[in-house]
Amino acid sequence: MKSLVIESLKQHLNAISDEEFAAQWAEIKALGIEGPSVAEYFGLRKKEPSIEMTSRILVQSPFVQGPIIQGDYNYSHAA
Amino acid sequence: MRITGYHTLEDRDNVEEIEEHGPYKCTRLRKSWLGVGYYFWDTEIKWAHRWGESYDSGYVIYKAQLNVDDKTLDLFGRIGDRNGFLRTIEELVNRGKFDYESVTVGDVIEYLKKYSKFLEEYNSVRASDKPENGVNIKFSGNRGEGLNLGGDRVQVCLIDKTNMLNDTFELIYPKKYII
Numbered sequence: 001m002k003s004l005v006i007e008s009l010k011q012h013l014n015a016i017s018d019e020e021f022a023a024q025w026a027e028i029k030a031l032g033i034e035g036p037s038v039a040e041y042f043g044l045r046k047k048e049p050s051i052e053m054t055s056r057i058l059v060q061s062p063f064v065q066g067p068i069i070q071g072d073y074n075y076s077h078a079a
Numbered sequence: 080m081r082i083t084g085y086h087t088l089e090d091r092d093n094v095e096e097i098e099e100h101g102p103y104k105c106t107r108l109r110k111s112w113l114g115v116g117y118y119f120w121d122t123e124i125k126w127a128h129r130w131g132e133s134y135d136s137g138y139v140i141y142k143a144q145l146n147v148d149d150k151t152l153d154l155f156g157r158i159g160d161r162n163g164f165l166r167t168i169e170e171l172v173n174r175g176k177f178d179y180e181s182v183t184v185g186d187v188i189e190y191l192k193k194y195s196k197f198l199e200e201y202n203s204v205r206a207s208d209k210p211e212n213g214v215n216i217k218f219s220g221n222r223g224e225g226l227n228l229g230g231d232r233v234q235v236c237l238i239d240k241t242n243m244l245n246d247t248f249e250l251i252y253p254k255k256y257i258i
Contacts, residue, residue, distance in 0.1 A: 001159065028190050
């Protein structure tokens, strides 16, 4: 989509109040257009809160006594 | 690029009037999924027939040559248009604090028509869905990646008739009306 259109939309949205936007959007919804939602059409989903992952995961190794912390070093299976 | 578009209408025994004044804007706004405009099925006449089968009184099909060019917002064939459209969706969803599920593609297009410079840059919209499975053709025998061909249902919505070539709008179905 041409950047002129995107920029003009941003300018418009920056220039109006929340109430004005709500009224404009209500006018559009009143047209009653159905069809695929943007979620359905583009596969969009709400962003889920991310779970902080760590590379330091405590695991029980079948080959070495005691727990191994992955990421601290590379280990290979016992010969 | 030029495509053949197919326009399905209810059969009201008024082919001469349609030939003179057609195509017609979709009057069932609920079904105007790409916004208000003149709807054509892109290239594959089978979709025009399937749409027509929803009319109890029968249907007629007209074809026309359409230009798909830089005045077309091509959500099917142009990655830049898809990406740009996604950016406008984000602007609107963030501003309105909407769920993606509550905003339709048509809502966004109609908002852009009214409140941005959309109509200065575009006179048509092209988009698709995939109601049928395509055929998977692998790029290489050993890998999973491949090309999925077929099953696309593509429509072009003309906002005005600029991108319809003059004198190409003609009746092609049913044969009883063709002299």
